[in-house]
Amino acid sequence: MIHNTKYKLTIGWLYPELMSTYGDRGNIIVLQKRCEWRGIGVEVLKLDLHFNLNQLAQCDLLFMGGAQDKQQKIVSEDLMKKRNALQNRIEDGIPGLYICGAYQLLGRYYKEAERTIIPGLNIFDLYTGNPGLNVSRLIGNVAIEFQGVNSYSPSRCNHSYTLVGFENHGGRTYLGKNVKPLGKILKGFGNNGEDGTEGAIYKNSFGTYFHGPILPKNPEFADLLIKVALEKKYGSPIDLSPLDNSIEMQARKTIANRLNVEL
Amino acid sequence: MFNFFLILLGRSIVLVSKFFNLGNGSTWPGHIALSINKNFIRDVLRNSKVKIILIAGTNGKTTTAKLIRTILEYDKKSLPAHWRVFQNAAGANLLNGIASSLVLHSTVVCKLNYDYAIFEIDENTLPLILHEINNPDFIIILNLFRDQLDRYGEVNTIAKKWEDAIRHLLSKTTLILNADDPQVAFLGEKSKSNVLYFGINPANKTEKNQHASDSNYCPNCGERLIYNSIYFSHLGDWICKNCGFEHPKKTFTQSPFYPLSGTYNEYNTNAAVLLAKLNNVSNRAIEQSLRVFKPAFGRQEILKINDKKVQIFLSKNPASFNESLKTIANLNANNLLLVLNDRIPDGRDVSWIWDVDFEDFSSQFKNITVTGDRAFDLGLRLKYAEFKNFQTKKNLAEATNVALEKTLKNETLYILPTYSAMLEVRKILTGKSIL
Known part of the structure; x- marks a missing residue:
């Protein structure tokens, strides 16, 4: 157990100004507070437009939220120039959480309704297609079964649990062979509303359509990100001290009850 | 002339609905009228002299409508002309709500014996209503913030819809726009209608950046805007150094009195007062009416x-x-x-x-x-x-x-x-x- 210790994390928040439309900031607040409450030093680096690559090198954990189309285009242009640096960090196993537009951007490409193909960063083996304005967006509360499958620290994936959130996306994402889904849909649509998958896991990076935001009501998942980041940085297994999650569980239960999903 | 029948039918529905406590009929009669005659709104307004005021924006529609109504109705006491005003029920701001208010306020021969109609309009409905009411006398646009993204979509999507709808307006329409909201102010740029701006008095109003800020980028060229001061969210004194698009110079900011607390209500009040002034209401009448203003529910x-x-x-x-x-x-x-x-x-x-x-x-x-x-x-x-x-x-x-x-x-x-x-x-x- 650790408290008030030598541990310190630097969280890189990619494009907080442009990619932060759906309460995504909540994820950063949760990561930050759950570190602080355990005495883990934490610094949030805001990596806005034209950020410096040295800043990316300092980060132990990355986060990027969703955005409006116009903003997403601006970001995508900037990030294309930094693609290799980001890919190196992701391949090297830096933990990260990428929501909605950010998740799509990490894939191979995004095909617009008019069939224009926008190239992605090509880091995650997946692609997204948008069937157009005449086809409904996938909107609503959503629950998945999350199997914490990962190779770095087997101790942390000994059980599966339910994650809840809210999805709102027009694009349909299809996974390739080199990524695993984040979880199996219990209720809701997920990646494409067809194959029962939601999100993607590649190395220690997680992509998802979950707003809500995802971390406040899913504190184990928040702790997983913190734990992986610390283990990766300090090179040894780490057990986080427990926190009181009672409001978190009640908030999650509200959604689970609505969706008729057991926790 | 079967609109006459629709009005009678609508009225009867309201009576029945009230009697059985099913609600006050703020949308049903209009819904039925529109499903029988899709041109109902246009037909009723065609030969009417009533001046139409549309109010759109994410926040403040109901309060602004009530402020305007209070001022216009109050003034009737001091003028020989009797200013009769009606409005759609608060929250009933889709086409069916507008149609319902027409059902409730027309005579059975489809005449509107009123001087002003005030309609608060849902963000998504503004383009639709402008299709029915081609050149309203006044359109007030208060602001545009992120709101109910699952229903309205993104701020830029709404802005684009408004831009397309407003482009066709002629000079008969006066557009009253919030100068401090860059997306809203931009609507005046390409408009052929008569455009006027309102804002708030900038003295001592500089605040820190708020997180929920949606339109910090130039609606004209996409570059980041520079703010000399921020009042709240993305409202403030802004300028684009890239393309030169800037905060409108002539902006109405001085109501003689503010009946409600909060910066946001300074905007609502200034918009209402600017409209009243354009309709020749005296300063004295504006101030007196605002002093007796009672807030809308909630x-x-x-x-x-x-x-x-x-x-x-x-x-x-x-x-x-x-x-x-x-x-x-x-x-x-x-x-x-x-x-x-x-x-x-x-x-x-x-x-x-x-x-x-x-x-x-x-x-x-x-x-x-x-x-x-x-x-x-x-x-x-x-x-x-x-x-x-x-x-x-x-x-x-x-x-x-x-x-x-x-x-x-x-x-x-x-x-x-x-x-x-x-x-x-x-x-x-x-x-x-x-x-």
Whole structure:
């Protein structure tokens, strides 16, 4: 157990100004507070437009939220120039959480309704297609079964649990062979509303359509990100001290009850 | 002339509906009229001399409509012409709500014996209503903030729809735009109509950046805007150094009197007063009428419950929640009831509460009770903003009682609810429903 210790994390928040439309900031607040409450030093680096690559090198954990189309285009242009640096960090196993537009951007490409193909960063083996304005967006509360499958620290994936959130996306994402889904849909649509998958896991990076935001009501998942980041940085297994999650569980239960999903 | 039949039918429905307590008929009659004659709105307005005022924007529509009505109706006492005003029911701001108000206010021979019609219009409905009412006399556009993204989509999507709808207006229409909101001010750029701007008095108004800020990029060229000062969210004194698009110079900012607290209500009041001035209402009449103004339901409305005062501040999106918190903090609020619902009128996605700057108020209030369909989500938000003294109760009636009990005699309980929560809490407090 650790408290008030030598541990310190630097969280890189990619494009907080442009990619932060759906309460995504909540994820950063949760990561930050759950570190602080355990005495883990934490610094949030805001990596806005034209950020410096040295800043990316300092980060132990990355986060990027969703955005409006116009903003997403601006970001995508900037990030294309930094693609290799980001890919190196992701391949090297830096933990990260990428929501909605950010998740799509990490894939191979995004095909617009008019069939224009926008190239992605090509880091995650997946692609997204948008069937157009005449086809409904996938909107609503959503629950998945999350199997914490990962190779770095087997101790942390000994059980599966339910994650809840809210999805709102027009694009349909299809996974390739080199990524695993984040979880199996219990209720809701997920990646494409067809194959029962939601999100993607590649190395220690997680992509998802979950707003809500995802971390406040899913504190184990928040702790997983913190734990992986610390283990990766300090090179040894780490057990986080427990926190009181009672409001978190009640908030999650509200959604689970609505969706008729057991926790 | 079968619109005559539709009006009679609509009226009968309202009577039946009221009789059986099914609601006050603010949308049904219009819904039926439109499904039988899709040109109903156009037909009724075709030969009418009534001046039409449309009010659009994310926040402040109902309050602004009530301010305008108060001023115009008050003035009829001092003028020989009798100014008769009608409006659509608050919240009934889709096409069916507009049609209903026409049903209720026309004579059976389809005549509107009124001088002014005030219609508050839903964001998505503005293009549709401009299709029915080609050149309204006035359109007020108050602001554009992120709101109910699951229903309205993104801010840019709405802005684009408005731009397309407004482009076709002719000079018969006067556009009254918020100069401090860059997306809204931009609507005036390519318009052939008569464009006027309102804002607020910038003296001493510089505030820190708020997180929930949606339009910090130039609507003309996409470059980041420079703000000389920010009033709240993305409203302020802005300029684009790249393409030169800048805050309109001539902006109306001086109402003789402000009946409601909060910066956001300075905007609503200035918009209403500018419109009144364009209709030749005297300064004196404006001031006198504003002094007797009573707030619309749930918009800073004050209720007396035994010997305690309750004041309701509808708080439905990050911009309005931030403004409510700031305003009640300035009023030295001690007792707070926060109500978060996620029904269709509230938006089903509650992610937006994480865009509210609760962190700025963590030690501001003494008693806080949190409730609503998503009580625990809001409780969680307060926990992470490091609020210490709050109680979370799922049941609204119970939470309301607890909050009232904790409020001392002669103190005020401030209630900040989302839309459906506001209707519910009002019903609990007053014993009757309004919509």
